[in-house]
Amino acid sequence: MPDSLDNYLPRPEDKKQYVRAMFDGVAKTYDFLNHFLTLGIDIYWRRRALRTINFRMNPRVLDLATGTGDIAIMAAGMGAQKIYGVDISEGMLAVGREKIRKRDLLEVIEMILGEGEKIPLADQSVDAATISFGIRNCEDIPLTLSEMARTLTPSGVVMVLEFSQPALPILKQLYGFYFTKVLPRLGSFFSKDKSAYSYLPASVMKFPSRDEFSQMLETAGFSNVRRFDMTFGIVTVYCGIKK
Numbered sequence: 001m002p003d004s005l006d007n008y009l010p011r012p013e014d015k016k017q018y019v020r021a022m023f024d025g026v027a028k029t030y031d032f033l034n035h036f037l038t039l040g041i042d043i044y045w046r047r048r049a050l051r052t053i054n055f056r057m058n059p060r061v062l063d064l065a066t067g068t069g070d071i072a073i074m075a076a077g078m079g080a081q082k083i084y085g086v087d088i089s090e091g092m093l094a095v096g097r098e099k100i101r102k103r104d105l106l107e108v109i110e111m112i113l114g115e116g117e118k119i120p121l122a123d124q125s126v127d128a129a130t131i132s133f134g135i136r137n138c139e140d141i142p143l144t145l146s147e148m149a150r151t152l153t154p155s156g157v158v159m160v161l162e163f164s165q166p167a168l169p170i171l172k173q174l175y176g177f178y179f180t181k182v183l184p185r186l187g188s189f190f191s192k193d194k195s196a197y198s199y200l201p202a203s204v205m206k207f208p209s210r211d212e213f214s215q216m217l218e219t220a221g222f223s224n225v226r227r228f229d230m231t232f233g234i235v236t237v238y239c240g241i242k243k
Contacts, residue, residue: 015137015139016088016139018199019089019139020088022196022199023067023087023089023196024089024092027089027091027094028091030092031068031070034070037183037187045132046070047074048230049130049132049159049237050130052159052239053075055075055080059126059127060082060084060125061083061127062084062121062126062129062130062152063085064119064130065087065088065131065133065134066085066092066111067087068095068096069096069097069099069100072085072111073099073105073109076103076105076108076109081108082108083108083110084112084121084126086112086113087111087113088114088116093113097111115138116131116134116139116140116148124153124154125153126152126153126156127152127156131159132162133162135162136204142216145158145216145220145221146220148220149222152242153242157241158239159237159238161236162238163207163236164207164233164236165205175234179201210227213238217240218240221242221243222241222242223241223243224239225238225239226239227239
C-alpha cells in the first residue's frame with residue numbers, strides 16, 4: 001500500500017472517533033458518491049447480498065453500520081417484519097431517517113445510534129444480522145462479530161458484504177490504481193473531504209484476507225461459513241449460521 005495512504009489510517013485507539021467524525025462529515029453526499037463512484041453497481045451488490053437471507057420467514061433484522069439505511073430499506077421491501085439500523089454516526093442516521101420517512105417505513109425501520117462493539121439490542125432479538133461496507137471500520141472486528149452473534153436467535157443468519165482485492169494480477173493492478181489514485185480525488189472533489197476517500201482504500205488494503213475473515217466468523221460463533229465474490233472479486237459476501 002502506498003505510504004501516503006498509511007497517513008489516513010488512524011491509530012487504533014482513535015479509530016472510533018475518527019470514523020464517527022468522518023461519516024458525520026460526508027453524510028449529505030454519501031449516497032450520491034456511493035452510486036457515482038461505483039457506477040451504480042453498489043445497488044446490485046447490496047440486493048444480491050441480501051438474497052442470502054430467507055425473507056419468506058419475515059425475519060427481524062439487525063443492520064449494523066446501517067449508514068443512511070440502504071440495506072434496511074431494501075430489507076423492508078423484501079419482507080422483513082422489523083429492521084434495527086444501528087450506526088455510530090448521527091449524521092448518517094439523520095439522512096437515513098429522512099429517507100425512511102419519505103418511504104413511510106418509520107414503523108418498520110428503527111434507526112439507533114450505537115457501536116458494533118456494544119450493540120444496543122437484547123440477546124437473541126433478531127433472526128438475521130447484516131453489515132455492508134462497515135466491518136472494516138469497526139475498532140474491534142472480532143468483538144463486533146461476537147456481538148452480532150449475541151443478538152441473533154439460534155440458527156440466525158449473518159451476512160457481511162465488504163470490499164476485497166481481485167485475485168487476477170491485471171485486475172488487481174487496475175483496481176489498485178483506481179482505488180488509490182482516482183477514487184480519492186473524485187471523492188474529495190465532490191465531498192470536499194480528502195481524508196474520507198483516502199481512508200477508504202487504505203482501510204480496504206489493510207482488511208484481512210478472505211480466509212482470515214472467514215476464520216474470524218467461525219471464531220465468533222458461526223458455522224457453515226461460506227463466501228462468494230462479485231464483480232471480479234471487487235467485493236465479497238460472507239455468510240454464516242449462529243451455532
